[in-house]
Amino acid sequence: MKPIKVGLLGIGTVGEGTFNVLKRNQEEIRRRAGRGIEITMVAARNTERAARLVGGECEVVSDPFAVVDHPDIDIVIELIGGYELPRELVMRAIANGKHVVTANKALLALHGNEIFAAAQEKGVMVAFEAAVAGGIPIIKALREGLTANRIESVAGIINGTTNFILSEMRDKGLDFSTALAQAQGLGYAEADPTFDIEGVDAAHKLTIMSAIAFGIPVQFDKAHIEGISKLEAVDIRYAEQLGYRIKLLGITRRTVIDGVEGIELRVHPTLIPTKRLIANVEGAMNAVLVQADAVGATLYYGKGAGAEPTASSVIADLVDITRLATADPEYRVPHLAFQPNQMTDVAIWPMSEINTSYYLRVYVKNRLGVMADLTRILADARISIDAVLQKEPAEGATRLDIIMLTHQTREKNIDAAIAKIEALDTVVGNVTRIRLESLS
Ligand SMILES: NC(=O)c1ccc[n+]([C@@H]2O[C@H](COP(=O)([O-])OP(=O)(O)OC[C@H]3O[C@@H](n4cnc5c(N)ncnc54)[C@H](O)[C@@H]3O)[C@@H](O)[C@H]2O)c1
Numbered sequence: 001m002k003p004i005k006v007g008l009l010g011i012g013t014v015g016e017g018t019f020n021v022l023k024r025n026q027e028e029i030r031r032r033a034g035r036g037i038e039i040t041m042v043a044a045r046n047t048e049r050a051a052r053l054v055g056g057e058c059e060v061v062s063d064p065f066a067v068v069d070h071p072d073i074d075i076v077i078e079l080i081g082g083y084e085l086p087r088e089l090v091m092r093a094i095a096n097g098k099h100v101v102t103a104n105k106a107l108l109a110l111h112g113n114e115i116f117a118a119a120q121e122k123g124v125m126v127a128f129e130a131a132v133a134g135g136i137p138i139i140k141a142l143r144e145g146l147t148a149n150r151i152e153s154v155a156g157i158i159n160g161t162t163n164f165i166l167s168e169m170r171d172k173g174l175d176f177s178t179a180l181a182q183a184q185g186l187g188y189a190e191a192d193p194t195f196d197i198e199g200v201d202a203a204h205k206l207t208i209m210s211a212i213a214f215g216i217p218v219q220f221d222k223a224h225i226e227g228i229s230k231l232e233a234v235d236i237r238y239a240e241q242l243g244y245r246i247k248l249l250g251i252t253r254r255t256v257i258d259g260v261e262g263i264e265l266r267v268h269p270t271l272i273p274t275k276r277l278i279a280n281v282e283g284a285m286n287a288v289l290v291q292a293d294a295v296g297a298t299l300y301y302g303k304g305a306g307a308e309p310t311a312s313s314v315i316a317d318l319v320d321i322t323r324l325a326t327a328d329p330e331y332r333v334p335h336l337a338f339q340p341n342q343m344t345d346v347a348i349w350p351m352s353e354i355n356t357s358y359y360l361r362v363y364v365k366n367r368l369g370v371m372a373d374l375t376r377i378l379a380d381a382r383i384s385i386d387a388v389l390q391k392e393p394a395e396g397a398t399r400l401d402i403i404m405l406t407h408q409t410r411e412k413n414i415d416a417a418i419a420k421i422e423a424l425d426t427v428v429g430n431v432t433r434i435r436l437e438s439l440s
């Protein structure tokens with residue numbers, strides 16, 4: 001059989017990794033796919049650099065539309081990044097009857113519903129394993145491996161850049177900007193690193209996993225998103241002393257509140273007990289913990305970013321498409337695991353309704369009775385305290401940090417209690433509040 005022909009859009013970190021791995025392992029990949037897979041066209045901004053990288057083996061063009069419109073191309077790989085240009089390119093490739101592979105989670109979190117509908121209509125595949133947790137085959141696990149289960153929750157460290165920054169700050173005492181610069185140098189960060197730092201990239205990935213886990217459309221606009229930019233080194237230290245580690249966690253879960261079913265969809269810094277495996281995922285590594293009714297807990301761990309780990313997933317998708325390209329479209333695995341006419345519209349819960357535990361740090365004037373005030377306010381709000389730590393910042397200081405871990409309570413309750421605590425004249429500044437998940 002003739003090799004399947006692939007057009008590559010963008011040859012940056014992931015594009016170059018994909019080209020190199022496909023070339024290095026071409027014989028083995030051909031044996032697995034049942035057919036050769038050849039990149040025959042590359043669209044690049046810097047065509048000279050691209051021509052050097054691909055070494056005269058394929059045509060290099062500057063216009064990506066020349067690739068998506070080319071009659072010989074069977075599969076288009078989109079590795080440019082961003083929202084609007086990739087959307088146009090992917091929609092045009094689909095309209096031209098080409099299958100698409102993309103690592104672009106931003107694109108799918110925002111325009112996935114439109115893209116998948118168009119692909120369904122046209123009978124082509126859009127594959128995106130590389131978009132979530134880089135090299136970890138989590139899309140395949142959720143969509144195919146766990147297909148017998150009712151999935152209860154998915155919780156993950158799904159941004160390598162922020163996990164790298166938090167690890168370097170804790171282990172090596174690096175400051176935030178030095179750690180970020182290192183993550184950028186290693187090719188982990190997005191073109192705009194605020195996407196990483198502010199939790200947007202993690203929310204893109206979580207939105208996609210939520211749709212696949214629960215059979216709902218992608219709804220990025222409903223996600224609650226907080227990043228790590230406001231996190232202070234002092235809280236990372238106190239959390240350690242209490243037996244917890246702070247991670248940027250993405251959590252999506254089915255929850256019934258007052259008899260109504262809804263979905264939690266949230267990304268924020270989270271205390272996790274140090275004894276949990278996921279709390280020990282360090283550096284740019286990613287991990288995703290899935291709770292499902294039949295299998296129980298499963299944990300997926302691996303490199304979530306970088307050229308070749310991400311290329312590993314891009315090529316796995318190429319092989320899947322190559323294998324399925326001749327099969328009846330009706331029998332293909334659906335884009336979001338559930339058949340398009342079987343999606344449900346369970347609502348996403350607003351953050352104020354979510355139940356979780358909290359780490360609170362209150363900076364107080366060292367005055368008698370302040371502890372009694374704090375416990376009274378929490379008791380009045382029916383919030384129980386699990387642990388308390390009192391820390392004198394410096395010898396002889398008249399102020400101190402009081403750290404409290406609470407039981408589960410609804411977010412609106414803790415926020416009301418925090419407002420009362422902040423109004424006490426013994427309390428200095430704002431209360432630091434970080435959510436805590438025991439993940440048991
Ligand atoms: N880097 C990673 O570890 C990683 C992991 C998973 C997913 N992703 C996703 O993969 C995609 C690519 O990421 P990357 O890290 O390789 O980015 P990159 O910036 O290294 O590469 C993008 C390439 O696209 C080229 N480009 C831009 N506009 C173009 C145009 N109009 N025509 C042709 N080429 C154009 C750029 O010159 C660049 O070479 C993004 O969507 C990103 O979110 C990256």
Ligand SMILES: N[C@@H](CCO)C(=O)O
Nearest residue numbers: 159160161188190305
């Ligand atoms: N910027 C992303 C790349 C992988 O999607 C990260 O740091 O995880």
Ligand code: NA
Nearest residue numbers: 129132134136
């Ligand atoms: Na993946």
